[in-house]
Amino acid sequence: MKYFPKIVFSDFDGTLTEQGKFSPVFFDVLKIIQQNKSELVIVTGRPLSWAHFLLTHFDINCVITEGGGMLSVKKTGTHFFEDIPLIDKKNIANLEESTQLLLSQFEGIQLSEDSACRVTDRAIDLGLLETINQDAEIEAFLESRKINFSRSNVHLNFWSGNISKRKSIEHYLKMKDTKQEDCTFIGDSLNDESAFEFMTNSVGVANIIEVESIMKFRPKEILRGDDKKEIQGVLHYLRSFS
Ligand SMILES: [Mg+2]
Secondary structure: OOOOOOEEEEOOOOOOOEOOEOOOHHHHHHHHHHHOOOEEEEEOOOOHHHHHHHHHHOOOOEEEEHHHOEEEEEOOOOOOEEEEEOOOHHHHHHHHHHHHHHHHHOOOOOEOHHHOOOOOEEEEEHHHHHHHOOHHHHHHHHHHOOOEEEEOOOEEEEEOOOOOHHHHHHHHHHHHOOOHHHOEEEEOOHHHHHHHHHOOOEEEOHHHHHOHHHOOOOOOEEOOOHHHOHHHHHHHHHHOOO
16 A cells, blocks of 8 residues: 555554563554554454553544454543444343353353453353363354354353454444545454455564464465564554655
């Protein structure tokens, strides 16, 4: 893409972090984006509480959390934020009811610690599933309740309804009356694939190499080299426009 993207959509973990942690480089990334009159929209699997943290502490107007289930925007006046669930109430109720049933029907099961602040999805630690050895029964239960699920390296995540990073990006583009071709998406992993498939302009930071061979949808451009991993890759890419 020739011009600086109007909106820089970016994954958080493994993309805007440095060795998995918050980095001072984040401030350099924000500065470049602001200098180019663009905006950063973080699109992450983290719970809604992270949107409130990011919107409160940084000059950011929109954060998408829960893998695309929640879209939060900064407000002025009496409310600091507006949290918009991107699934309907019926799906949120189905998730809550199914979660309660799951916990009562499977002895020893516990939700992940970060499930507490989640609205549109929940997770179970995979380590725990190994000890209770009921994977197949749990998955059959979720299917019977029309609950979608996926496995990350640490969690069995589950949700009700159609949630994806792509869908949440489309929602925000509509809100801003902006074309996806004028924007970009940056990510590093399998849960970014829906955005890589959708966006004309997308970038993978160098650590994407770990999952590249098993990806169905790859970013249009992949950065190479140890110095272009995670947020260092993001910084390199954004600097390439000047
Ligand atoms: Mg990631």
